[in-house]
Amino acid sequence: xxxxxxxxxxxxxxALAIGIECRSATIGFxxxxxxxxxxxxxxxxxxxxxxxxxxxHDWFKRPKxxxxxxxLAERKLRVDFPNKGEILxxxxxxxxxxxxxxxxxxxxxxxxxxIDAFQxxxxxxxxxxxxEGEEIEDPNN
Numbered sequence: 001x002x003x004x005x006x007x008x009x010x011x012x013x014x015a016l017a018i019g020i021e022c023r024s025a026t027i028g029f030x031x032x033x034x035x036x037x038x039x040x041x042x043x044x045x046x047x048x049x050x051x052x053x054x055x056x057h058d059w060f061k062r063p064k065x066x067x068x069x070x071x072l073a074e075r076k077l078r079v080d081f082p083n084k085g086e087i088l089x090x091x092x093x094x095x096x097x098x099x100x101x102x103x104x105x106x107x108x109x110x111x112x113x114x115i116d117a118f119q120x121x122x123x124x125x126x127x128x129x130x131x132e133g134e135e136i137e138d139p140n141n
Contacts, residue, residue: 009034082128
């Protein structure tokens, strides 16, 4: 996962250097994929999921208000961990924008909002991983 995270972060750095309006699909894909790799890495590190277990980005579709069944992310990922609510909220935000950035016509504001949500998510997960003794190499720093 660490090599994938580094690759996604490098792709994001390159996309930002080229210009966010020119690379919305790259930003949409890599923010989503990198977020999942971060979460898998963290959950492996704290022993909440076994090595080889995979988390899918589409588990993080935002639940509808008043939804009677448990959200898909909660059904598929039946583990508790620090900052779970904040992490899920950020993943819901990234998943909401993912397809529009990849397949649609995202505005500069929507792209910027995705980048901001990812930055917040990345910093949170990097800090949590560092607390567990895992350093993430970030080409953006």
